[in-house]
Amino acid sequence: MRISGLHIAAGLMMGLLVTGSVMADQHTGQAPYGHRDDAKLPNGVIGISLHVGAERIGDPAILYVGMVHPEGPAYKAGLRHGDELVSVDGTPVQGKSYEEVVSMIRGEAGTVVKVGAKDEKGLHELSIERVAGDKLPRGQSGTHGNQTP
Helix, strand or coil, rough: CCHHHHHHHHHCCCCEEEECCHHHHHCCCCCHHHHCCCHHHCCCEEEEEEEEEECCCCCCEEEEEEEECCCCCHHHCCCCCCCCCEEEEEEEECCCHHHHHHHHHCCCCCEEEEEEEEEEEEEEEEECCCHHHHHHCCCCCCCCCCCCC
């Protein structure tokens, strides 16, 4: 499923960050996007940001890939903007908080995380090797790149 204008308009558009230090290193003592314990998380990232959305207000929230770093491991593995995140290492993300999902995705650089995603072709699982957040080059404005290269 891809993000539509309806998802963006009615969704709970929160630029929730999974890339950690790619954007987190821009802040000075302030946690990005409400992520209070960023310093306690491992520095291994996959190069994505998440958005929370829903078809209509009151519907269950769905996690969507908001941005994918064009040079990051998630992009190289095939994860794309608009993909719905459904599981991490075989554990469904439905009903989990943002912080729980970020903790599931992040890990030590060099380790692999399996991400279940759904797109217009269906459900697929991707094995993505985490990299150190400071190894991903920044985009033009300090973000992690365009939605699609």
